[in-house]
Amino acid sequence: MPDQPRGLQLCNNVTELTAIAPLEPGGADALRAIFQDRKNKELGGERSPIEQIESIHYARWVLIDGGTRLLFTSNFDGNLDDYLAEFAERDEGPLNMIFRYCVGWPGARPVGPFIQYVRDRMVPAEYYYSAYPKYTVNEVKRAIYWKRETEEFINGLVPRFGDVGLDDVTNQIQAFLRRLAMPTPDI
Numbered sequence: 001m002p003d004q005p006r007g008l009q010l011c012n013n014v015t016e017l018t019a020i021a022p023l024e025p026g027g028a029d030a031l032r033a034i035f036q037d038r039k040n041k042e043l044g045g046e047r048s049p050i051e052q053i054e055s056i057h058y059a060r061w062v063l064i065d066g067g068t069r070l071l072f073t074s075n076f077d078g079n080l081d082d083y084l085a086e087f088a089e090r091d092e093g094p095l096n097m098i099f100r101y102c103v104g105w106p107g108a109r110p111v112g113p114f115i116q117y118v119r120d121r122m123v124p125a126e127y128y129y130s131a132y133p134k135y136t137v138n139e140v141k142r143a144i145y146w147k148r149e150t151e152e153f154i155n156g157l158v159p160r161f162g163d164v165g166l167d168d169v170t171n172q173i174q175a176f177l178r179r180l181a182m183p184t185p186d187i
Contacts, residue, residue: 014057014130015083017074019121020064027101028067034097035061052090055083057130057137061098070102077136084115142184149179 023031042048050059057075064071076083087095088108095108106113132140153176157169 013077013136014075014133015078015080016125016128016130017072017076017080017083017118018123018125019072019118020069020123021072021099021102021105021117021121022069023063023067024101024103027070028063030101031061031063031070031098049091049094053083053086054137055086057132057140070099075130080119081115084118085111088114138184145184146180149176 038048050056053076055077057077059074060072062071062073063069074083088111092108096105099105099108104117106117108114135143153172157172
């Protein structure tokens with residue numbers, strides 16, 4: 001395997017990232033307000049802008065050291081540069097809204113300085129575990145979708161099984177298999 005950047009570990013398809021950046025004065029209070037607003041919006045049913053980034057298994061921001069530094073951790077599919085480029089492309093506004101309070105933040109665009117900023121603040125993980133190291137986010141979502149659809153199909157078919165003919169069962173199975181072959185809807 002080629003050398004990974006300092007602080008980065010790859011577990012098959014899934015990569016971890018931990019980065020810590022010092023905050024500008026007043027940055028912690030501003031971030032607390034931003035994070036609280038985001039939580040409130042999501043409690044109200046609004047989807048997170050992070051969902052636009054299809055490679056993220058999870059992302060987490062934590063104020064540490066009495067609010068003087070910001071810890072960012074994430075697990076994602078693929079390599080660091082592609083992940084950060086996707087983050088900048090699909091989530092530039094929220095990304096800048098959060099990290100603008102970090103000392104030396106260059107902005108999400110152009111992507112080169114952004115990638116270097118993150119690389120310079122990466123922290124090595126002593127140990128890294130991934131529950132699904134061989135599967136991408138989309139593969140996990142697809143499996144969840146198939147499970148849900150299969151359970152719904154079986155639960156709907158079994159109570160009526162004695163009341164339907166073989167042709168009807170065959171038609172229902174074919175329709176079910178066509179649904180599974182369709183692109184995975186948002187879950």
